[in-house]
Amino acid sequence: SSGINAEYGERNLPVLILMNLAMFFQGFANSSYYVNYMDMSPRFSGVLCGLGNGFCAVFGLVGPVAVGQLLDAADPNDHVAVHKQWQLAFASAAILWVIGSLQFVVFGSAEVQPWDSVREKGGEEEQI
Secondary structure, three states, rough: OHHHHHHHHHHHHHHHHHHHHHHHHHHHHHHHHHHHHHHHOOOOOHHHHHHHHHHHHHHHHHHHHHHHHHHHOOOOOHHHHHHHHHHHHHHHHHHHHHHHHHHHHHHOOOOOHHHHHOOOOOOOOEEO
16 A cells, blocks of 8 residues: 555655646736735725735635535545546636636726826815
8 A cells, every 4th residue: 555655656646746846937927916905096005905815814714615516525445536526626626716817907907096096176175
């Protein structure tokens, strides 16, 4: 049985390397979208960052539960079925990532939003 575990671990080395590289490059992605909050609304960037992180935290909670449910659907002794469930989990995550990225490319903007500015009322500035 130790031979099976060693072989299984050796086959996963490329996966571990790729996942570590992905997390390394994730730092570049994080820095780009955190700056976008400041570009969109210098006055309300903290609120936007909090809302964005709060929204994303929901998926950080739901994701492991969903993957657990997905893996529970497979017989734990059937390694092929478990492998297919993991493929489905990673493919789903990749598809969601691409959909989110495409939404930003199509609808995203770094322009200061109109709701960030101060309105003038009767010659006096009014804070929004």
